[in-house]
Every structure is written in C-alpha cells, then in structure tokens.
Amino acid sequence: MGSGKHRWKISFYRSSPTALKPETKQPPKEFVCPISGSLMADPVIVASGHTLERICVQVCTDLGFTPILTSGSKPNFSTVISNVAIKLTILNWCHANGVERPTPPELSSVEKLVRSLIPPQEEKSPIKGKTGQEEEKEQDEVLKGVAEKPPVKFSYAATELNGRPSHLYTSSEESVNTGIPSTPLPFATRPSCYSSSSSSLDNVADETLNLMSPEEEEIFFKIKSLQVFEQEEAVISLRKITRTNPEMRVSLCNPRLLSGLKSLMTTRYSSIQINAMASLVNLSLEKINKVKIVRAGIVPPLIDVLKGGFSEAQEHAAGALFSLALDDDNKMAIGVLGALPPLLHMLRSESERARHDSALALYHLSLVQSNRSKLVKLGSVPTLLAMAKGGDLASRSLLILCNLAICAEGRTALLDATAVECFVEMLRKNELNSESTRENCVAALYALSQGSLRFKGLAKEAGAAEVLRDVEVRGSERAKEKAKRILQTMRGSERDEEDEEEEVDWEGMLDSETLSRTRLRFIGC
Template sequence: MGIIKEASRDIAGKFTPKSETLTKIQVSLSLSTNQELLMEAVALAKIRTRVDAEDSSELDGINHISELVNHMLEKHVEEKQMHSINGVPIPADFCCPLSLELMSDPVIVASGQTYERVFIRKWLDLGYNVCPKTRQTLGHSNLIPNYTVKQLIENWSEVHGVVLPDPVKLLSLNFSVSLKPINGRTSDKSPFSENSSRENKFGSPDHISSDDSCHPNLLHENFDSDDQISKASSSEDTDDSETGPPKLLVASTEANKLMCNASIDGSDAIKQSRKDGFHASDVEPRLQRNSISGDIGTSASSSSNHLEVVEKDKEEQVSSNSIASETTRNGRTVTCSKPNFQPRLGGVRSRNHLVWQQRSDKAVSLDSRSDFAIVDNKVRKLIEDLKNERTDPERAAIGELLVLSRHNMESRISIANHGAIPFLVNLLYSADPSMQENAVTVILNLSLDDNNKITIASADAIKPLIHVLETGNPEARANSAATLFSLSVNEENKAKIGRSGAIKPLVDLLRDGSAQGKKDAATALFNLSIFHENKARVVEAGAVKPLVELMDPAAGMVDKAVAVLAILATVQEGRNGIAQAGGIPVLVEVVELGSARAKENAAAALLQLCTNNSRFCSLVLQEGAMPPLVALSQSGTARAREKAQVLLSYFRNQRQVGKVTRR
C-alpha cells in the first residue's frame, strides 16, 4: 500500500507517477485490463457519493485514489491506442470502448454508444446497468446492430488486409473468470484482513457470503490503517503470504453493496446541471498539439493557447465525444450536440458524475421491445417514402421523422441505420423552405449520436449545410450552425469544416441572424477556433467586430462573445482585431461588471493582449483596468484570480523595468 499512497501523493501534487510504480500497483491489485480499471474507477465514484461531504479527510483520501485509478485507466487506453495491426493504426472509432480491440459485431446500447456485442453483453450480465463510456444509466438492455460501423470496419479491413479478431476469444482474455454478477451478496471481510486468503478476492465464489451488511467506513479505515497497509504492499512482498492481492481499497466490494440499494429505474442517479456559457480553464499539454478529443482546454496565460468551453443551462449527457442537450425552438424540440468534457489526466471526477447502478432483469420489459420493433418498422416505411420523389409523401415522411428524432436515441439510431441520412442531405437543397428546415433539424437531432456524426460527415453533408447557412430561413440557418457545431466535436471535422468555407457564413449569421442563430453561430465559431488554423480564418472573416458588439449586455450574449474573443486573442491577428474594433474598453468593463465566467474570459483575453504587445498593455491601463483586476484577484473564480494575479504581477514588473530604464 506504500506505493499506492506514494503514487496518490504524486497525482495530488500534479506529478506523474513512474511507469514502473503504476505497473506494480496494477499487478499487485489485479487491475490489468480495461474492464477491471473501469469497474474500480466507477466503484470509487459510487463510494464518493455516499461519503459525508464534511468529512474532508475521508473525501480527500477517496479523491486521491480515484485520481490514481483514472490516471491508470487513461494511460492504459493511451498505450492500447498506440497498437496497430500489420503496421496499420486502427481508427479509434472502430475499437470497442470496453475491450479496446477492433470490433467484429458492433452493437448500440441505449446511450447511443457502440460496443462489441459479446463484451457489452458480458458487462450487462455482470449487473452493470450503465454505459461504460458515458456513465449514463441505461434505460434498457436492447442491443441494436450498428450496420453502418460494421460496414465501415469491414471496408477498412479489406483495404488493409486485416483479419477481424474473434471476439469470443478476446472476451476470455479480457474478463477474469473470477468476476461474478454484482447482485451477489458480498462478504463483510476486508481483503486487507490478516485472515483473508489468496483465493478470497473480490468476486471470487468464496467471497460471496450470506452476510448482507454494508461497511460505509471500510474504505476510509483501510486507507488509514497502517496495520493493514503493512499487509498489502507490492506483489513482490506478498508472494509467500497468505494475504492475496486486494482490489484497490476494496472499492468494488463496497460499491457493489451500495448498488444493492440503487433503484431499478435509475432515479437516484445524479443528473448533470444545465449550462449556457463558456468557461476558461488551463490547457492540457496534449491540446497544444491541436489533438483535442474529449477535453476542450483553454489558456489565456502566456504559456498556452487554447480555451475550454463548458456549456451551461443545457442538459449534459457525458461521453468521450459529445454532450447532448435538447432545447425548444418555436415549439419544436431540437437536439443539439455539445462537447464532451472528460476528466483530466488523473483528474478527480465530479461528484455529480452519473454512477453505476445494479441492473435488474425487469429493466427491459416486453412492452419496450415491442415498442422498439414498432418504431423500427415505422422508420423503415418512412425511409421508403423519402425515396419517393413526389413532394407530398416526402413532406409527410420528413415531418414524422422530425417527431421521431426528437424523442429518444433508439429512434435516431434506427433512422440512420435505415439509410435516411443521404436522402436528408439531398433535401438540404430543397427549394421548399419548410422542407429544408425540417431536413436540417432532423440531421441536427441525428448528430447527437457519435456514430451518426461519422455517417453525416461521410455523406458529404458539410457543403449542403453551408448552403442552408447561406440561403435558409432564420430557423434553418440556426439549426445548420448548430449541426456544424455538433459535427465539429470530431477533430477531423474541425479542419474539414474550416476548409470548406463554413466560417464566413457563420460570421454572417453572427452578424445578422436571429437571436438563436447568433448564439449557435458563436458556439460553432468557438469550437472551430480550437483548431489552430481556423483562428485566422475566423478573424479574416470579420468575426471580431460583431463579437465586440455582442458584448453589449442588451444582446444577452456577453458570456459567449467574450469566450470567443478570448480564444481569438491567442493569435496575433485576433489581438490586432480586438484592439482595432475597440474591444479593450469593453473587456475591461466585463472584468468589472460581467458574470464570474465572463470576468474570467475577459481577464484571459486581456492577459494575452498585454503580454504580447506593450501598446495594448498601455491601452488596458489607460482604461482603468487596475481596480477591477485587483477586485477579481481577490474575489473571482480560482482561474480568474490566477489570471488577474498574473496580469497584475506583469504590470508591476513592467513598472520596475521602466524605473530602471529611466535611471
């Protein structure tokens, strides 16, 4: 246990533990596969939700161990993703998130994520009623074949001469035979106990006893007990011992007991808050290579060049690629895709993260299976009507698809699986404004699913979406911008959209669109600007002036506008544009009077302006920035205080330099 505490302290101190240390921990605790690490990570998250928030020492201990497990999990995934077959790297979207292997029989679960059939079936059979990737509680256990991804994988395999693996063989290697369903009763005997035998590990048959008692303090006691720590050191120290390698702080054991009390319908899952602004944070090192997968990082300090966006007041659905939210526009529910924010490397998961729950055999009723079959058959008929070139059947079909696509993930998946996307893309060129609007709205709803994002981009939808941006009615233009934003969650699409000429019409929408259109345009431009070469395009398209104008509180877009300006301020063209558009006085005003989030981003932009140009620094000081910055350094958010302090320190250093020069 000494090496565990040492590694935890390294993580807590923002240091990276040595690889050999992590290997020892994984070997000694039998955390060798992706599944085992996932189970342990979420089991700890489950325990954290039951810990008294006022007991800071226990909570800190759990958080440090959670950070360590999450760090090991991310390192494991990174190492696995470096592997190739016959020297050919495997696209990440073709790999099962559970096994991390190339999929042969991909299926879709209720959350919309795709997995290898035998792996997700085993996962469900073990009693886990959540999506391993998004941590979203699954409403049912139906597995829907993902024919689109299967075809893509088969085509890729044929081109590269790759033989698809046998998933059944991989399953036996990845899932330990000792794992048992979580609805078994768990012994109250701690794996750290002196009387624990080597075979009495979590999940082994001997570990399932009739004792039903829970131990809410077991994790804390084992973490703090020096006596038990001495019994559970590295594997080298225990080879000849009676004590077998424990699961990390018996988190899985305790979490399984807690899960016994979880409600079947998932009502005790903690939902994510709704958000509607942008939030600046420190950049991840990997973002400086423009390789953004889940995190969207930011910095307005002199050492980094990216921004992190956190949407508020939109219901979040956490995933490795997107956050889904639904908003109502003109009485119509429209689903928008938002970026996914995964924990930082070794970061602590939010206590509001959705947690694991026990699966019940009653979770999927015959009615739900029957309902799905009815919807699937209905979708199949509607797609046939879409193929009909007569206007009336097409209009009726697109209207019904719009209704179906707004309700649930299964309908969206079914619509895409039955080949609707190419026909919907063609309808984006319709001369009928209503038809065009409905088509783009259905595509927007379908883009909620990660796999559908791939299919939509592969159907050459970007140019038609730009056509809607340029020619559509206000609602269609807004939904087109939202769809481009949804597609831009994919890093490759950021580049593709930027190079396809979408930025200029997005800026036009920002300038003259409806209130909703301006918000969607700002969101899309922000996400596209994360890709470095798009920043200059956004500035050249004339985005800075309307963004400065939208910082007027009367426009209701201060938070969004200042966030985009903060990311544009990380390039010289953006800084020049902000100064020329009269943005410096407005940024200073936001630091003084804006929301907490807006103040932080305004300080980030000012920091970039001042540290990169002495003339801009003088202008900022002339606008009276010192008092609001001093106030922000004392009462703002943690990141805002940091940026304000750095900027104030920079001002002091500049004064000292000036005094020396005058002497």
C-alpha cells in the first residue's frame, strides 16, 4: 500500500500543470560561439585554444580577417580540430533542457556578420581606387622632401625605427647603404602607398615594441636573429630575468616575444631549446599569463618537445604543461590538442622531475570530464594501477585514479582491472609509503563505491570490511571518514539483500490452499 501511494503521488505531481511548464534556460557561455553569438552546431578548437563555430572560422580564413573577441584576444586559425567533447556536451544539454539541436548558420549570414566586423579601411586596397591626380600629388611630395634635404650618409642607429640594437646590423649591409648618395625618407613616416590599416599585425607589433623596455627589446631582437649565438644569449637572458624578476613576467609575456620563443622551442640546439623551455615555465607561473600562452599556440610545440626533445627540455615541457593546466580555461584545450598521450608516456621517464610534473599535469587535466574519457580510452588505467602499487608516483597515480572513478567509463575500467582487490591488498599489507598515499587509496575505494552495484560484491570478495574497520580505528581523520562511508554503503547493501531474501511472495501464497485457510481463521477471529 505504501509503495502504491508513493507511486500515486509521483504520477499526480507529474500530471500537475506546473510540472509540465517549460523552463527557458540560457545555454552556458562556453556553448556559444563568440563570433556568431549562437549555440554551436559544429564546434572546433583552433591553435589559440578558442572554441568557435566551424563555418565562422572558415569565413574568417577566407576573408583573411582575424576578429577581436569579447575577451580582447585574437584567435589563431592556423590549426583547426573538431571539438567532439564540447559538441556532445552541447547535445546532452539540449536534450536535458528540451532545446532543439543547433544547426550550422547559413554561409551568407555568417559572411555578412563577419564583413560587418571588418573596419571599413581594412576593406580598401592601399593602391586601388587612387586617381591619377592623387598619385601625381604623392610623387610631388616625395620629390619635394628629397629636394629639401641634402644628400648625407646616415648611420644605422640614426635611421632605424625604435632604436634597434646596432650589433644586428652587418658590415656588408652598412657599406651598401652608406655608399648610396641618396637621402631616405624619415622613418617616422611611411610611404604614402602604405596603408597603416592594411596590416593590423604590424600595428600590434609596433605598439608592443613601444611598450618594451630597452632590455626587453634587445632580448626580442636577439631571439629573432639568424645568428645562433645571439638566440642563445637571448634565451639565457630571458630565463634569468623571468626567474629573478617576477614582476617582469607579465610584460614579457606578449604576442611577439611568445612567437619568437615558440620558434626556438623545437630547435636542434640543446642549449637554446632548454633555456627557451625554462623561460616559458617561468612566464607561466603568473596566473594572468596562463591563458595567453595557450592562445599563442604554444601547446603543440610543447607536445613536440615531450615526444622528441632533449631530456632537460622534456622536464621543462612537462612542468610548463602542469603549470598551464592549473587554469580551468586551459584544461579542455590542452587535452584536445593532444597532450595526454605524451604525458602518459612521460610517467615512465628516467627523470624523476619529468615523471612528477607529468603526473601532476594529468591530475589537473583529469578534473575535466572530456579528458577523463580520453584517458580511459588511451588505456591509462592498467598503467596507473601498476604505478599505484609502488614507486615514487603511488600517491599521484591514486589521485588520477580517483578522478577517473568519478565517471562511469572510468569506474567500469577500474572494476574490470580488479582495482578493488588491488586497493584492499595495498591497505592490508600496509605497503603505502606515507599517510597521504593511504588516504588517497581509501579515497579511490570510496569513489568506486559510489553508484556501482558491482563494487559491493567485489569488496566482499576482497575482504574489504576488515581492512576498512582497521582504517576506521587507526587511520587519519580523512581516511576514517571515507572508510566509515564505504562501510555504511556495504552494510546497507547487505541489509537490502536480506530484505530481498525475506520478502514474502504474497501472490504465490494467495494461490496456495494453506494461506486461504489461514486467512479464513483470521477473518473468523
């Protein structure tokens, strides 16, 4: 009767008008394309880490236009990868909220939208559209400027824009320039045929240079130099500055310097690669720099260094990915760009530092559902279980396994790999090297016990109750609390089983003659 009433109440609630009233919900901002402003139907992640609608990226690329997003950053369209994880998340959200699945916007409407974002002067050609009178007028102005100034020899330092260091200028170039008896136009102005709006990247570069200190300028120009020894001087100097002067890390983390640093990360010269990677780690220590670095397209070369860089450079690459993964906005992008397989491989590195930083990077990346699914599909569970049984990565491997146990596919993979028996045996033998590792082991068991019917049977077979009671008595406060909850779950399951065994088959008894007589006697009383 009680269960019938309960069902009647539920059906009554569901049939009420208020329960069926649709709720309008706004989609999360990460589901909306920052260019089109609509729910994404075919999301892709670009090299800068932004997730955008594919057709918007295609139109921007075709028009040669890079928009400035609402965050003030510019996307990098050099690499485009389908973002399957966010697409599935969007579809699940639509299904859960009764929203129609998004469809890609029409090409014509996107082109119209993107063209409206392009400043009018950028659509004009710097030469097309000029009349013959305008061209003659410009030529007269140029000739007039030359006539007013006598022919003199200009040194490199006197004419170069923004005081570029003179040591980058070769003697052969100087002899050619100074040997011509002509007067160049002042470098403060540009030829009239040059339109400042025709190259927005150059404008950004000039603004960046104007904001640089002389020391920063020297580092930048050395990085861009073709001379290997100057590149080496630059990255050594940059590494020292970013290590000893934390306040300069933000100003140095600008698009031009990151671009130059990116070009040196995969060099074949060990000293340049190692110092460039170390400089990047130092820059990534500032929270405000983390998203900038990922959006500058640094993650792909970091992955290349992990796969085939010099040993010390690989250590710094793992450290950089760990540092960048601390920012929630970077976690999904780093996983989508392919950092998980090389990080898993680095867990077996001969370098202790590389192993530990890779494990920490994987832990923070596995806090995101899409990365948890990828790690399970990569077959990481057996590897992490083997490392959890012993070695210097036991505690950190257990932390990653705790994150994997949160998702359904992770729990299934762990239970299939006899993780329950493994964790119980580790606690029973007391082979764990620290109390924190012991806590993590109990936490992993607790994660597996949530929402899994298989866990109860496997825990009973492994003798988990006895081990957990011992933890409940002698463990830390955190371990005691987790062990207590697991035991409650197991005792609850046992009571449920007993209730099921003692449950009377009333329908069967009603059909029996014995019950009929018993009922008659009770009625007679």
